[in-house]
Amino acid sequence: MSNPKITNPNYITEQTSLPLEIQEKTCVSKKANYAPTFIPYNNQQGISLFDIQDLIPRNHVSRVIDEMIESIEDEVFFSHYKGGGRSSFHPKMMTKVILYGYSKKVYSSRGIENLLSENIPAKWLAAGQEPDHRTINRFRSQQFKNMMDSLFEEMIQLLIEQNYITMENYFLDGTKIEADANKYSFVWKKATKNFEGKLKEKIQETIQHIQEVAESELIQSTIKEVKEEVTPEQLEIIAQELEGKVITLTEAIEAEEDVIVRKEIRSQRSVLKKPLKLIRENFLPRIDKYRQQHEIYGDRNSFSKTDHDATFMRMKDDHMKNGQLKAAYNVQMATENQFILFYSMHQRPTDTRCFIPHLEKLAASSLPMPKTVIADAGYGSEENDLYALGDEKEPRFDFLIPYGMYLKEKSRSYKKNIKHAKNWDYNEKDDHFICPNGRKVEFKKYLNKKNASGYVQSLKVYECEDCSDCPLKALCTKAKGNRQVQWNPIFEEMKAKAKTALECETKSRLYLQRKIDVESVLGHIKGNRSFRRFLLRGLDKVHTEFGIVALAHNLLKVAGIRRLLSREKNESIKTGENDSFSPDIF
Numbered sequence: 001m002s003n004p005k006i007t008n009p010n011y012i013t014e015q016t017s018l019p020l021e022i023q024e025k026t027c028v029s030k031k032a033n034y035a036p037t038f039i040p041y042n043n044q045q046g047i048s049l050f051d052i053q054d055l056i057p058r059n060h061v062s063r064v065i066d067e068m069i070e071s072i073e074d075e076v077f078f079s080h081y082k083g084g085g086r087s088s089f090h091p092k093m094m095t096k097v098i099l100y101g102y103s104k105k106v107y108s109s110r111g112i113e114n115l116l117s118e119n120i121p122a123k124w125l126a127a128g129q130e131p132d133h134r135t136i137n138r139f140r141s142q143q144f145k146n147m148m149d150s151l152f153e154e155m156i157q158l159l160i161e162q163n164y165i166t167m168e169n170y171f172l173d174g175t176k177i178e179a180d181a182n183k184y185s186f187v188w189k190k191a192t193k194n195f196e197g198k199l200k201e202k203i204q205e206t207i208q209h210i211q212e213v214a215e216s217e218l219i220q221s222t223i224k225e226v227k228e229e230v231t232p233e234q235l236e237i238i239a240q241e242l243e244g245k246v247i248t249l250t251e252a253i254e255a256e257e258d259v260i261v262r263k264e265i266r267s268q269r270s271v272l273k274k275p276l277k278l279i280r281e282n283f284l285p286r287i288d289k290y291r292q293q294h295e296i297y298g299d300r301n302s303f304s305k306t307d308h309d310a311t312f313m314r315m316k317d318d319h320m321k322n323g324q325l326k327a328a329y330n331v332q333m334a335t336e337n338q339f340i341l342f343y344s345m346h347q348r349p350t351d352t353r354c355f356i357p358h359l360e361k362l363a364a365s366s367l368p369m370p371k372t373v374i375a376d377a378g379y380g381s382e383e384n385d386l387y388a389l390g391d392e393k394e395p396r397f398d399f400l401i402p403y404g405m406y407l408k409e410k411s412r413s414y415k416k417n418i419k420h421a422k423n424w425d426y427n428e429k430d431d432h433f434i435c436p437n438g439r440k441v442e443f444k445k446y447l448n449k450k451n452a453s454g455y456v457q458s459l460k461v462y463e464c465e466d467c468s469d470c471p472l473k474a475l476c477t478k479a480k481g482n483r484q485v486q487w488n489p490i491f492e493e494m495k496a497k498a499k500t501a502l503e504c505e506t507k508s509r510l511y512l513q514r515k516i517d518v519e520s521v522l523g524h525i526k527g528n529r530s531f532r533r534f535l536l537r538g539l540d541k542v543h544t545e546f547g548i549v550a551l552a553h554n555l556l557k558v559a560g561i562r563r564l565l566s567r568e569k570n571e572s573i574k575t576g577e578n579d580s581f582s583p584d585i586f
Contacts, residue, residue, distance in 0.1 A: 052124050059566055061103050061559040062121035065096050068555060072154045080146040089131050094139045095151070096125040102552035107535055109137035141536060145544040152547050153366050155554065156341060164558065165336045169510065170370030170397075171518040172334045172358070172379070174351040175526065178533040179310035179542070181327035186312050189301045192293050199286055203230050206275050206283070210238065213271050214245070232287050235279050242276040300347055309539040313349040317532075329534070329542055332358040333550070334370075335518045339557055340550040342367060345543045351378040353453050356387050359396075372398040374514045380404055380498070382491040383455040400511050402502055403495045419476050421462075421485045433462055433485065437472050440465050441485060449486075460487045525549060 049055075056062060069092050077091035100122055101112035113133040115122040131139075159165050207230060249269040256262045296303050302312040302325075310327035318324060330346040332354050344361050346354045355375070363369060373388065380403035388399040408414050415423060418436040425434040433441035447459040462485040467473050477483040501507045526532050531549055534542045 052120060056121050056124060059559055059562040060121060061556055062096075062100055062125055064555050064559045064562070065099050065103070066125060068155060068158060068558075069096050069099075071158060072151070076147055076150050076154055080143055089129065089135065089139070091139075091143060091147075093126055093129065094131065094136070095144070097122060097131075098136065098140055098144070098548060099552050099555060100125055102548050103556050105529055105531075107531065109133035109140065112136050140544065140548070141541055144548070145540055148544045148547040149365070152551060155551060156367055159339060159554065159558075164561070165339050165341065167336065167341060167368050168371045169336050169513070169517075170334045170341065170373045171336065171514045172332065172355075172373055172375040173514070173518040173522060174330055174332045174346075174354060174378070175522045176313050176315055176328045176330055176349070177526075177531070177542075177546070178315070179304065179307045179327040179329055180534050180537050181304040181306035181310050183326065185305040185327065186325070187293060187296075187303055187305060189294075189297050192290055192297075195286075196290050199283070199290070200229060202278075203235070203283055206278055207238075210242070210275050214242070232284060235283055235287075239276060239279045239284075242272050242279070245272050246276060298347075307537040309347065309537075309542075311347045311349065329539075330354060331546055333518065333522070334373075335521050338517055338521050339554050340521060341370075343546060343550055345539055345546065347539070351375075352381050352384065355379045355381075355384045359387070370397055372400060372510070374400045374511060376514070377402045377404050377406060380406075382457060382488065382494060383451075383453065385491075385494040385498075400498075400501055400507055402498055402511075403491075406495075406499065406502070418472060421487065435464055435470075435472075435476065435483070437470050439467075439470070441483065444484075447486065457488055458490065460489060461485070462487060521553065525553060529553070 074092075077095065081088065081091070097112060097116065101107070101115055104115070104119075106112055106115055110133045112122075113130070113136060116126050116130045117123075156165070160167065246269055249265055249272070253262050253265050253269070256265060293303075296308045300311050304310045304312070304327040307327060310329060312325040313328045313330070314323060315326050315328060328349075330348060330351070331343060332346060332351070333343040334341045342358075342362050342365070344354075344358045346357065348354055359373070380401050384401070385399070388396055388401075390396040409422070414420065417423065421433060421441075424436070424441070426432075427434065431443050435441050441462045441464045444461045444463045447461050449457045449459055451457065464483040467477070467482045470476070473483070502511060529549070534545055536542055536545045
């Protein structure tokens with residue numbers, strides 16, 4: 001029985017022949033069949049922008065700049081303008097543009113000008129206006145200079161109101177920033193004094209020569225009035241009298257016909273013309289030059305010919321290790337939560353003598369005084385500590401400042417060194433030390449010593465009773481006579497208090513915070529922001545320029561915190577956590 005569905009009468013049971021050669025089919029990849037595709041692009045096609053600020057992110061630094069500047073009263077910006085004349089660019093717009101340029105590491109006026117034509121946030125801040133680089137530089141050098149202090153103080157007050165800072169902890173440090181001056185434009189006070197001394201000797205020699213050859217009674221009487229130094233007025237009188245003599249001899253030469261007589265008169269005139277030329281072309285200009293140099297020096301030892309306010313200082317970036325000096329300014333800056341609270345510019349290279357002027361300037365401002373000032377050992381001195389304590393019963397502020405030898409005194413080698421009087425025994429009742437050899441080092445006298453700033457220290461001088469046959473003398477002192485010790489009881493008491501404070505756990509933790517706070521800001525400005533050299537010249541202008549840098553840093557900090565908090569808020573919403581959000585966490 002067969003199944004009709006599967007049984008086919010035409011079914012061939014015989015084996016069919018297979019071809020001897022099998023044709024191979026090539027496998028073609030499917031990807032090779034596809035042509036590359038791109039997103040449509042045509043930069044010639046017109047684009048309609050309804051609002052340029054839609055292209056700027058929510059927490060962009062340009063929005064923070066706009067918000068902060070607009071929240072400051074107009075009087076801060078308008079008070080330095082005179083009425084009349086052509087309409088000026090709005091000072092708030094110019095301020096925003098310059099601050100935005102500095103926040104983008106664009107410090108030159110031409111660079112800021114390019115931002116206004118190429119950068120979208122800059123265009124938005126300027127409302128489409130494009131002041132040229134001359135206008136930008138003029139505003140930065142003049143108007144900004146006049147309003148910088150009040151603008152910076154208003155900005156700090158805003159940060160206090162928004163709880164970014166509290167002005168409780170005042171982390172102070174200094175850094176040197178190179179001036180816009182040529183490397184080899186130095187003028188040294190010591191060299192000026194040497195040149196002055198040689199000039200005075202030359203003037204005295206010339207005066208003696210004039211006294212011998214001149215017959216004028218006025219010259220003789222003027223020379224007799226000269227005591228130790230010849231004044232420029234006396235030199236001017238002598239020069240005028242010599243000029244009169246030279247003119248008289250010149251007229252005599254022209255009137256005389258005898259050649260021999262004319263030759264004699266001409267020789268007399270040449271004798272007077274030589275000292276006259278020295279006075280007019282050498283002595284008087286050099287006296288005036290050295291006088292101007294002393295006015296520029298002030299209490300400094302050097303200045304730059306390019307920027308007279310810059311002082312030559314030893315910088316850290318000494319790649320050749322040869323101690324080369326550069327014209328620079330010492331910037332004193334304080335921070336809290338890595339916000340710059342206050343700053344001041346100084347012409348002294350050391351931080352010690354900048355402490356009091358910096359805090360005096362802070363006290364004269366509208367900002368509140370801090371509760372605690374934290375600084376490194378570079379600020380530790382008797383004068384600074386007494387200033388912090390104040391003249392009244394209550395101190396001006398608490399301070400946490402180690403003295404210069406604090407870390408060294410903790411070392412084992414210092415404690416074992418017998419030459420240090422701090423390692424000796426002291427008899428408070430009889431007021432004498434006991435040296436390592438067991439001999440008395442008794443009080444001899446009081447000594448007042450004035451330092452470079454004019455501060456007078458009261459020292460007690462102790463002297464060993466006899467060091468002649470002491471076997472430890474070579475290890476104790478290099479003096480030929482008996483060993484003397486100069487002891488400062490006031491500063492020693494200050495150092496003891498500082499040591500106790502630094503060994504306290506709470507204050508020690510606060511002092512360690514100084515490195516994280518202020519030194520990070522200095523590294524950010526000079527390292528990350530690449531601001532290592534001023535573009536403007538003069539003390540007032542560099543004060544303005546660093547103020548712009550400080551404002552830009554604070555605004556970048558605000559923008560960064562807002563972005564961070566916004567990101568945390570979005571993440572908490574996604575994870576379903578409490579979405580309460582408060583910016584007042586700092």
